[in-house]
Amino acid sequence: MAEISHCLYCFDVLASSLSKKTPLSLSEIETAYHDLRLQKSSLTNGVTNRTTNGITTNGTSVNGHSATNGTSKPERPLFVTWNLVKPEGKQLRGCIGTFSDQELEEGLRTYALTAAFDDTRFNPIDRKELASLECAVSILTDFEPAADAFDWGLGTHGLRISFTYHGRRLGATYLPDVPVEQGWTQEKTLISLMRKAGWGGKSASWRDVNIQVTRYKGTKANVSWDEYKELKEFLEKKA
Numbered sequence: 001m002a003e004i005s006h007c008l009y010c011f012d013v014l015a016s017s018l019s020k021k022t023p024l025s026l027s028e029i030e031t032a033y034h035d036l037r038l039q040k041s042s043l044t045n046g047v048t049n050r051t052t053n054g055i056t057t058n059g060t061s062v063n064g065h066s067a068t069n070g071t072s073k074p075e076r077p078l079f080v081t082w083n084l085v086k087p088e089g090k091q092l093r094g095c096i097g098t099f100s101d102q103e104l105e106e107g108l109r110t111y112a113l114t115a116a117f118d119d120t121r122f123n124p125i126d127r128k129e130l131a132s133l134e135c136a137v138s139i140l141t142d143f144e145p146a147a148d149a150f151d152w153g154l155g156t157h158g159l160r161i162s163f164t165y166h167g168r169r170l171g172a173t174y175l176p177d178v179p180v181e182q183g184w185t186q187e188k189t190l191i192s193l194m195r196k197a198g199w200g201g202k203s204a205s206w207r208d209v210n211i212q213v214t215r216y217k218g219t220k221a222n223v224s225w226d227e228y229k230e231l232k233e234f235l236e237k238k239a
Helices: 004-019 026-043 104-117 127-132 178-182 186-197 203-208 225-238
Strands: 055-057 060-062 076-086 089-102 133-145 158-165 168-174 212-224
Touching (some): 004 026, 004 104, 004 127, 004 225, 026 225, 076 127, 089 133, 127 133, 127 225, 133 225, 168 186, 178 186
Antiparallel strands (some): 076 133, 133 212, 158 168
């Protein structure tokens, strides 16, 4: 399951890279976040005050923190997304991941930097953008072939498609939350995904293309720079 601590770790990896410092380990971030929550709970008579930017599982809030210190960490496919948060809304700044199973800490570290610096759709993230960033981590599960192009649910499944166009094998993916955020129907999602993969046909003829669809589910957590900054200030006070 994607957790807030995963996003905080990605922020630390990125900020440390831009400052040429060594990041904290994932376990250190997890412990610090757990301690910060305990402190905030004690200040509010045992009731945590975190009500936003929490963990979601296909749109359903999951309360609490499940620390992974000392427990098994299964390998999972994952994606890291960076957004710029502006008054008019969020702007994608980088999103890269893998469908191959990744050891959690290594995968988060790798794709936090790859999404920040190597997404060819954007210029690399620089230090002056940090304060406007939001990080989201998606952990992917339950991959299965769809029976047809519409055998998936908006807000429930992510999509991975592949097809042949002009002699080339093309493919692309959308995470589960993308169509909902864009307000797309299933058909608009499929056409947009085909365009993303490189298809140049007419929208009305998309059904003529033999596309293979794999659906999957995922959990997602997201964190703002201010939340990461709060954690770092907490650690500095403890030092």
